[in-house]
Amino acid sequence: MLPFASVDELLAYLRSEGSRGERFATRFILVQGCGVWEELVRRLGVEVDRVVSLSDFCRGADVLPDIQLLISYLKEETRSCRSILLLPLAEYLRLDPECAEVIRRLAEWEVSGLRRIYVPLLASNEVFFQEMEQVTRYRMGLLPQPWSLKSEGNFDIVVAPFCPEFPTGQVARGIKQYLSLWEHSSVRKGWLVTSMAPWLPTRGWRGESNLRIYKSGFEYVRNATRWEELLEEWGSPSEWEWLASKVEECEDFDGVARRLLNVVDYDGDHLFALWNQFDEHQRWLVWLWSRKRSKPGTYLHEALKDNNSIDDFYRNVIMTIFTLPRSPSFSRERKELLRRLGVSVMPVEFWQRYDKLTEPLDRVAVLSGLSPEEKQQLVMYAGEFATNYAPGLWWEYLEVAFPELLWYLQPVATGDEFADSYFAVYNRCRLKDRADDELDQLITKWAREQLLWNYPARSDLLAKHRAAGARVVWVDAMGAEWVGLLTGILTRDAKVECEVTLTKACLPTTTPANQEWQDGESVERGLDDIAHHYDYHFPESFLSAMDMIERVGRKVLALLSEHPAIVVTSDHGLSRFASTSDAKVNAPEGAQVCPPGRYAVLHGGASVNDHTGLWVQDRDNAILLTHGRFKGGGPCRGEIHGGATPEEFLVPVIVIRKKSAEAQQVRFEVTSVTCLNPKGEGVLTVRCSRKTVSVQLQVAGQILPGESESGLVWSFRVKGLKAGKYTGKLYTGNQFLGEVSFEVVKGIVQKDLGI
Structure with missing residues (x-):
């Protein structure tokens, strides 16, 4: 090997050597370091008769040069040339090292009219000598020695079927353009975008050169982010190429995800809360990151275990619950995940698995309450649970799946012992x-x-609130049974307080007899229409009524931004069991029964004694106090009114106000409890941040009165709660104060947190 210290020295030798008579024409110039490449190429081009560029032998923008065409060209088209420069052979061989045998062919190219072929090879000593060792004449010393020129400077080339969003260095789109760059200059840092990448051999070149071939975006991502466990099946080619185009130098996978999702670090709750704001690629990245970082023991982690594609992610989140032990925490996390994913309908596969479950609690544990069909199932199970199961077994699952149903099932305590007991039982029976x-x-x-x-009379109370400037909203047919649901809706953000008073409607409980609304007062209709619809079905119609109450709640909260106080009341309530009861009562003699049989008009307004105790006379009407109907009332279905059962006759007057700043600042803390005795009894102690006159705790279907000497520390005697986490609501009178959370474990109730 003939070493040269500079380009000048090499060219001086070239000029003198070129006139010698030699048998073989090719002179290989082994260049180490790309610092001298550009100068060498430029100055060699002046010394020769013709520069032969390999890019000219690419039959397309993104195909390798046709070497056979090159050989034919050298034989046939260079007869008039005494010397040529062939460029850039090494860059071609880096892409296709299997064709390195062209070096051997050129090495034994005999002189004819063409006396010299100069072939600079950058950073190719290894492959050059490997090939030349196979040439007998070279081993015998019969071929010209290669020339050598050294300088500083490395190059770093990435070959891939995609391009980064913000590439560093030069970008060549296609092999033809890439070779052309080397024919005119050096490429210190570059990116070759070629569809040929998947078929190029990945042989590495070391030393002062670094050419990395990535067959796919996946290979690049795994290598660049250093996540060795990454699997190609976790994404599509387009997804991997998208992510690969976003990866910046020296970023690990966490760094890429943080930057692209604009978050500080992985937080599954936060990321899935943003799910609907992300585009499809970002959602896939969240899914991919969750595979890497989700916490073992969480529902998300379990759902991702056998999930190899985001296309199956929704299914796995829906179905994994069937493979896990029953757990409120799994049910809670799953529901929130499904809600954030926008799942509102369960697939056929879910219901097929659901039908195979035989234990009612197992069924409720897999219901999210996000679809109408699930809500129907929850309604039908809730009543049975409330009757036949201890609250500790099922309360938390229902609280996860359908909290509004619990608000309905556990009405607000009004302070009236009979009414509170009656509607707790009535609402349970409704379910x-x-x-x-x-x-x-x-x-x-x-x-x-x-x-x-x-x-008290409704009219008297309304007159008082009207005089105080309150806005009155009427809800047609909303009896006291709906107080728990409506107040739960209104107070769920803890910024509103409700004061509930049960009042009596006018008899009979018909709309004409109770039209007490004044000009400007709105009447929300819908419950009555649902109740009397010819196609009334349970539980579908009941759920429609719940939706109606939800709409009322939203309207009231909107009005509260315009008025200091809103009063919600009703003309009358409804009775489901007066409609379904088979009991038929004889009307007073001569009375005219009014459809559907809940009251009768007495002839001539006469006073008639009721010896049965089933009805009461009010003016000239005989009105039933119990479930059932007077004979001759005609057919009915759904729910009815006109009678004087509590659900028809007792209507709420609910005063809704924004909580004062002082009231909103009230905080509660679980301070201490005693060990549960063998009967499952214990004492929960709660500290209030300011003095309160009376406090009640509603938890797991129980209403527990508080005991306190100071008004600051309150004790509640709990009974029948099984191990688990509970959230209870605190009330003073019938005003909602806030919530307190605690955990019950075997033998002791441990402090968790409070608000």
Whole structure:
């Protein structure tokens, strides 16, 4: 090998050597370091008769040069030339090292008219000598020695089927353009974008050169981000190329994800909360990052275990619950994940698995409450659970899946012992769609003791609030049964307080007899239409009524931004069991029964004694106090009104106000509890941040009165709660104060957190 210290020295030798008579024409110039490449190429081009560029032998923009065409060209088209410069052979061989045998062919190219072929090879000593060792004449010393020229400077080339969004260095789109760059200059840092990348051999070149071939975006991402466990099946080619185009130098996968998703670090809750704001590529990145960083033991981690494609992610989130042990935490996390993913309908596969479950609690645990079909199932199970199961077994699952149903099931305590007991039982029976013995006993007491006269008149209370400037909203047919749901909706953000008073409607409980609304007062209709619809079905119609109450709640909250106080009331309520009861009562003699049979008009306004205790006379009307109808009332379905059962006759007057700043600042803390005794009894102690006159705790279907000497520390005697986490609501009177969370474990109730 003939070494040269500079280009000048090499060219001086070239000029003198070129006139010698030699048998073989090719002179290889082994260049180490790309610092001298550009100067060498430029000055060699002046010394020769013709520069032969390999890019001219590419039959397309992104194909390798046709070497056979090159050989033919050298044989046929260079006869008039004494010397030529062939460029850039090494860059071609880096892409296709299997064709390195062309070096051997050129090495033994005999002189004819063409006396010299100069072939500079940059950073190719290794492959050059490997090939030349196979040439007998070279081993025997019969061929010209290669020339050598050294300088500084490395180059770094990436070959891939994609281009980064912000590439560093020069970008060549296609092999033809890439070779052309080397024919005129050196490429210290570059990116070759070629569709040929998947088929190019990945042989590495070391030393002062670094050419990396990535067959796919996936290969590049795995290598660049140093995530060795990454699998190609986790994304499509277009997804990998998108991500590869975004990767910046020296970024690990976490760094790429943080930057592209604009977050500080991985937080599954936060990322999936932003799911609907992300585009398809960002969602895939969230999914991919979750595979790497989701916390073991979480539902997300379990759902991702066998999930190899984001296309199956939704299915896995829906179905994984069937493979896991029953757990409120799994159910809670799954529901929130499904909600953020926008899942509102369960697939057929879900219902097929659901039907195979035999244990009611197992069924409720897999229901998210996000679809109408799931809500129907939850309604039908809730009544049975409330009747036959201890609250500790099912309450938390229902609280996860359908909290609004619990608000309905556990009405606000009004302070009226009978009404609170009655509506707790009535609402429970509504969810079963049938009355039970306990409800029959309560309605019998109501009728026997004529308790209806114990309540204040609605009109008197409304007059007082109107005088104080409150805005009155009427909800047609909203009886006291809906107080728990409506107040739960209104107070769920803890910025509103509600004061509930049960009042009596006018008898009979028909709309004409109770039209007390004044000009300018809105009347929200819908419940009555649902109740009397010819196609009434349970639980679909019941759920429609719940939706109606939800709409009322949203309207009231909107009005509260314009008025200091809103009063919600109703003309009358509705009775499901007066409609479904088979009991038929004889009307007073001569009375005219009004459809559907809940009251009758007495002939001539005469006073008639009721010896049955089933009805009461009000002016010239005989009005039933119990479930059932007067004979001759005609057919009915759905829900009815006109009678004087508590659900028809007792209507709420709910005063809604924004909480004062002082009230909003009230905080509660679980301070201490005692060990549960063998009967499952214990004491939960809660500290209030300011003095309160009275406090009640509603938790797991129970209403627990608080005991306190100071008004700051309150004790509640808990009973029948199984191990698990609970969230209870605190009330003073019937005003919502806030929530407190605690955990019950076997033998002790441990402090968790409070607000």
